[in-house]
Amino acid sequence: MIRIKAGVSCGRAALVRRRCGSGYRRRRRLAGRQPLRRVLSLALPTAWGATAITYKLVCPLAQQNGLGARIVTSAVFFAVGTGLMLHVRRALQRELRVAREVAWAAQSVLLRPLPQRIDGLRVAAAQLSADRGATVGGDLYEVIATEHGVRVVMGDVRGHGIAALGTVAAVLGSFREAVHDEAELGSVLRRLERALGRHLGERARAGHPSAGLSAVLDPDSPVAEEFVTVLLLEIRGDGEMRAFNCGHPSPYLLSGGRVEVLTAGEPLPPLGPFPLPAELSAEHCGQLLPGESLLLHTDGVEDARDAHGRFFSLPTVLADAVRTQPVSPQAVLGAVLSRLSRHAGGSPTDDVALLVLRNDRHHIPQQQEPPVAHQVT
Structure with a gap:
């Protein structure tokens, strides 16, 4: 419920309602995207893990004990581990960026310029x-x-x-x-x-x-x-x-x-x-x-x-x-x-x-x- 103060014009009141409504709709859209973002954040690690397991169980090369087979297997798991580390690094960078934005917002209010x-x-x-x-x-x-x-x-x-x-x-x-x-x-x-x-x-x-x-x-x-x-x-x-x-x-x-x-x-x-x-x-x-x-x-x-x-x-x-x-x-x-x-x-x-x-x-x-x-x- 929006209460209009005395002296506020109808046009301004309509603008306030539009802004409040748009902000509410935007928050609803962002809230609806949260589960999708969580699913997408798990998709890449799951794909890397599935690739490693599939290679180990299905690929005939993974069943061999020769030097060449071991080198290929090591390369596959190295690639999987590198991909997982890069994914974690990007996630931590996103969290750090958000934390810095919050810190700057707090600074502008607490110790304002x-x-x-x-x-x-x-x-x-x-x-x-x-x-x-x-x-x-x-x-x-x-x-x-x-x-x-x-x-x-x-x-x-x-x-x-x-x-x-x-x-x-x-x-x-x-x-x-x-x-x-x-x-x-x-x-x-x-x-x-x-x-x-x-x-x-x-x-x-x-x-x-x-x-x-x-x-x-x-x-x-x-x-x-x-x-x-x-x-x-x-x-x-x-x-x-x-x-x-x-x-x-x-x-x-x-x-x-x-x-x-x-x-x-x-x-x-x-x-x-x-x-x-x-x-x-x-x-x-x-x-x-x-x-x-x-x-x-x-x-x-x-x-x-x-x-x-x-x-x-x-x-x-x-x-x-x-x-x-x-x-x-x-x-x-x-x-x-x-x-x-x-x-x-x-x-x-x-x-x-x-x-x-x-x-x-x-x-x-x-x-x-x-x-x-x-x-x-």
Whole structure:
């Protein structure tokens, strides 16, 4: 049954009915083809097997013990085995292609591609999963323009790969809704904490239905060890920045060829193991002036090691990248990823997420207080 909303024209309603009807008919056709596809998938192995059995039972050459007969028999069974292996290989390739399509679809919804410009800010982002074959992992990021300013989240879920996707979905879903509803950044952080708590509670109940909430509070429970580091940032129209840092690496401020660590006061513990304080007040981080950039990252970047066990020097790479002015977010991102890939010898051992924001706004009022930043030597 199709219900037509008020204000929808009859022509549009007819179009909806036609589309729904065609989709239903297409699903019925595909469902009807499934048994036929199963039969066809078994036809080739059955034919190869029948060929081998027929040769062995009927062909007079197969009954002989001479060298020539043995060579021919070996060739026949080799051909049969090769055909079966190629058939299995094609079937596995089809399944892998479908799995990759599903993974890309999940990535487009979970970590959707960010636009190049958001409310006067140029944006570039990238994410790499440590799991081979996975396109998404345990890192998360999002940038959303709201009436309260541009709000940014960068997070890192304990663990990586497919197992962390549920937690990433819970945190990102809560952030995308809360940033529009909550005027205070601290209220957004509390919404993230509650969403994470609900998600972990559901996981605990799924693993131990009789345990309920006690499974989350039990220190020996695997769910009790889960946590998420979060950097929550707000950039207002005048460039003023406010932030909460819950156990996450501090971002880097790229200004005039300099690379500085942008601090947001005393960091809070990661979300999950400990509750947030009763009073939350966002830390002022100064202003992001026109032409200046911020780089947010997860600890998988600076924890990457080379073959000799040396850590990746992100400040050095950033210092090289900002020598060319003006600084392009895409260029900074590309420089970091290429150097990181060479340093780690290919794929990283931990999930990696990078987010670069550059202020392209033309006019910002004069800042009232200096930014809290420390230059990296």
